[in-house]
Amino acid sequence: MAVESCNLETSACGCGPRGPVDLRAWWRVIAGVLIAANAMTFSLAINSSEATAGQRLAVNGGLFVLSLISVTLLGWPLARNAWREAVRGRVTIEAMFLAGIGGAMTTSVVAALTGSGHTYFEVVCILLVVYGLGQQLTAAARDRALRSVLEWAPETTVCRVLEKDGSEREIPVVELQRGWRFVVNPGETIPADGVIAVGEGFVREAEMTGEGFVVNRRPGDTVWAGTHGVDARFEIVAAANGAERRIDRILDAIERARQVPSTLQRAADRVVGWFLPVVATLAAATFAGWTWHSGWQEGLFNAMAVLLVACPCALGLATPLAVWGALARLAGRGLVARGGDAVEALAAVDTALFDKTGTLTEPRTVLVDLVVGSLRGLSEETVRAVLAAVQRASTHPVAAAFHDLASGCSDEMRVVALRLLPGRGVEAEVADAAGASRRVAVGTAALLTAADDPAWQRLRRRLREVAGARELVVLIDDEVVAAAVVDERLRSSWRDALGELHELGVATAVLTGDTAERAMRTGASRVLASLRPEDKVAEVERLHAAGRRILFVGDGVNDAAAMAASEVSVAVTSGAELAAEVADISWHSGDLRVLPWAIGLARGTVSTIRTNLRFALLYNVAGIALAVAGLLHPVAAAILMTCSSLVVTWRATTPFAEEEAEAAAEARLRASMKTVGAAT
Numbered sequence: 001m002a003v004e005s006c007n008l009e010t011s012a013c014g015c016g017p018r019g020p021v022d023l024r025a026w027w028r029v030i031a032g033v034l035i036a037a038n039a040m041t042f043s044l045a046i047n048s049s050e051a052t053a054g055q056r057l058a059v060n061g062g063l064f065v066l067s068l069i070s071v072t073l074l075g076w077p078l079a080r081n082a083w084r085e086a087v088r089g090r091v092t093i094e095a096m097f098l099a100g101i102g103g104a105m106t107t108s109v110v111a112a113l114t115g116s117g118h119t120y121f122e123v124v125c126i127l128l129v130v131y132g133l134g135q136q137l138t139a140a141a142r143d144r145a146l147r148s149v150l151e152w153a154p155e156t157t158v159c160r161v162l163e164k165d166g167s168e169r170e171i172p173v174v175e176l177q178r179g180w181r182f183v184v185n186p187g188e189t190i191p192a193d194g195v196i197a198v199g200e201g202f203v204r205e206a207e208m209t210g211e212g213f214v215v216n217r218r219p220g221d222t223v224w225a226g227t228h229g230v231d232a233r234f235e236i237v238a239a240a241n242g243a244e245r246r247i248d249r250i251l252d253a254i255e256r257a258r259q260v261p262s263t264l265q266r267a268a269d270r271v272v273g274w275f276l277p278v279v280a281t282l283a284a285a286t287f288a289g290w291t292w293h294s295g296w297q298e299g300l301f302n303a304m305a306v307l308l309v310a311c312p313c314a315l316g317l318a319t320p321l322a323v324w325g326a327l328a329r330l331a332g333r334g335l336v337a338r339g340g341d342a343v344e345a346l347a348a349v350d351t352a353l354f355d356k357t358g359t360l361t362e363p364r365t366v367l368v369d370l371v372v373g374s375l376r377g378l379s380e381e382t383v384r385a386v387l388a389a390v391q392r393a394s395t396h397p398v399a400a401a402f403h404d405l406a407s408g409c410s411d412e413m414r415v416v417a418l419r420l421l422p423g424r425g426v427e428a429e430v431a432d433a434a435g436a437s438r439r440v441a442v443g444t445a446a447l448l449t450a451a452d453d454p455a456w457q458r459l460r461r462r463l464r465e466v467a468g469a470r471e472l473v474v475l476i477d478d479e480v481v482a483a484a485v486v487d488e489r490l491r492s493s494w495r496d497a498l499g500e501l502h503e504l505g506v507a508t509a510v511l512t513g514d515t516a517e518r519a520m521r522t523g524a525s526r527v528l529a530s531l532r533p534e535d536k537v538a539e540v541e542r543l544h545a546a547g548r549r550i551l552f553v554g555d556g557v558n559d560a561a562a563m564a565a566s567e568v569s570v571a572v573t574s575g576a577e578l579a580a581e582v583a584d585i586s587w588h589s590g591d592l593r594v595l596p597w598a599i600g601l602a603r604g605t606v607s608t609i610r611t612n613l614r615f616a617l618l619y620n621v622a623g624i625a626l627a628v629a630g631l632l633h634p635v636a637a638a639i640l641m642t643c644s645s646l647v648v649t650w651r652a653t654t655p656f657a658e659e660e661a662e663a664a665a666e667a668r669l670r671a672s673m674k675t676v677g678a679a680t
Contacts, residue, residue, distance in 0.1 A: 028073045029132045036125035039066045043122040053115055060112035063121035070125040074132040101127050103304040159191040176242035184234045192225045193245045194236035201232020201422030214397045216423040226557045232422035279310040286628050305632045309623035326605040334589025335598055342584040345568035346602035348549045355554035356512035361488040365401045368485040369464040386440055389413035390428045398425040398443050401486035441475040459483035468518035493592040500596035511536050536562035
């Protein structure tokens with residue numbers, strides 16, 4: 001028979017399916033706590049006082065009823081999960097709880113009926129409460145919003161196939177055949193890999209290729225499923241069947257990676273694999289030895305002491321508390337983890353891999369430089385106000401690059417009409433407060449009738465040179481009036497995060513589909529550029545072969561497979577939905593310095609857990625030895641069990657209480673400094 005531990009992230013713990021908090025289950029736990037408290041009070045009174053046989057029988061009868069109520073309230077999940085795993089040939093921690101409960105109940109019933117010895121019905125109640133509480137806390141700690149990657153399956157995607165008569169027919173993408181022609185309208189996601197047959201315009205490929213800016217695609221160019229048409233209608237010839245797209249290969253890699261058991265699960269299996277059989281064997285041997293030496297009652301009592309002192313209350317509650325505390329701290333800093341495995345994985349990280357576009361850079365491009373030429377009747381302030389008005393009226397990537405102008409310009413300008421120029425930019429009619437209007441065009445040099453336009457060349461020479469940046473031209477009434485440079489911007493926290501990771505001994509690298517020229521600006525010591533999704537996975541596998549433990553931080557569809565193949569992954573919440581589905585942790589804060597902080601927190605948490613495990617094992621070894629020798633009364637075993645649980649629970653929660661106190665002190669200090677500054 002195989003022996004396995006309970007995985008706190010699955011229903012093997014009785015946590016049940018993911019879903020809303022079960023308030024009825026919480027009320028059952030609360031009722032169980034009240035019953036256990038009363039049972040302990042009455043049991044202590046009857047076991048420590050001189051009472052008549054009738055009084056003992058009455059009180060023990062009441063305690064028996066209370067224990068049965070506890071079993072009714074809290075015992076079903078425990079029994080159900082133990083039975084389900086036993087049918088599968090596996091023994092979990094539930095079996096240990098059942099052994100302790102069964103021993104306490106049997107011994108108590110025998111003592112009550114024979115009128116000799118003590119009863120331990122309260123132990124039954126306590127063990128059920130401990131298990132029920134752990135069950136509910138574990139369920140509450142999980143991410144109920146988690147959806148399987150399969151829910152983002154390609155079968156749910158549809159595409160519009162172009163028939164020979166020019167009509168369009170909507171079909172599931174899995175039915176698409178190589179060579180069929182399908183249509184993608186402006187703003188839609190491209191559902192399948194293919195080659196453009198008709199249409200020219202911008203395509204946003206950041207999620208698949210890492211290219212931060214939109215790219216112009218025309219007939220003959222290859223486009224990928226998961227990218228987005230921006231401003232043009234495309235007719236595309238499918239390059240593969242509907243279930244053989246690049247994104248399908250990524251999904252397959254994700255699913256394969258998910259079949260590998262977590263390191264936390266494997267470690268727990270190894271511990272329980274030898275612990276449970278040893279305890280069961282020692283309890284049976286104790287019963288047999290003491291029965292032969294002093295009779296079956298003495299054998300039963302000492303065997304029960306073995307089961308109680310070895311009952312994994314400390315391991316079943318205090319260790320998860322350390323993980324839950326870490327999860328709460330991570331969430332407080334904007335890192336929302338799916339479960340406790342992420343904490344252990346973070347603690348083991350020695351290599352951090354980062355996507356660039358959208359991960360190390362801000363989500364949108366920014367204006368780096370703007371040079372305004374001379375145009376009769378227009379000032380530089382007017383040109384800036386016109387651009388700000390176009391930006392406010394459009395979400396087009398070209399217009400959005402002028403976002404920073406809006407805050408410093410007059411809002412008297414208003415856009416009367418706006419249209420997209422596929423593959424080039426945007427065009428607008430802008431009116432001032434007096435009603436005078438001008439025609440404005442903003443976009444790439446393709447807007448010009450001649451690329452060597454003298455006015456454009458003069459303005460270009462005045463622009464700040466930024467390697468890898470994009471140049472845009474601004475025309476008003478068909479005359480070149482300005483040139484601009486737009487570029488992605490690194491997050492301000494990146495440099496500090498890079499240094500802190502190095503201090504932790506974590507090697508770093510940037511893996512991007514963007515060009516090496518732009519990637520080198522990150523300042524990372526190791527940069528791999530122009531990578532396909534498959535290349536990123538290959539690099540993760542190469543590092544794995546070298547014994548490295550990897551944290552992958554990304555935001556795009558092209559990162560998803562590499563994220564799934566890594567020990568732990570973090571997804572930027574503003575990125576692709578698939579990356580968020582794959583990731584172990586979602587990142588909401590935007591501050592990259594939280595990543596080295598999280599690794600430090602995880603290492604401290606795992607250190608606490610390991611210390612707790614060593615303490616609990618030493619306690620169990622000492623307690624079991626005393627119980628086997630007949631030197632530990634079942635009451636003392638129950639007290640030791642409770643005390644050990646309190647000690648490791650305190651150790652699990654104290655670091656987080658100290659951190660909260662430090663954070664509160666820092667907040668008070670900042671508030672006082674602000675007060676002093678205001679007074680000054």
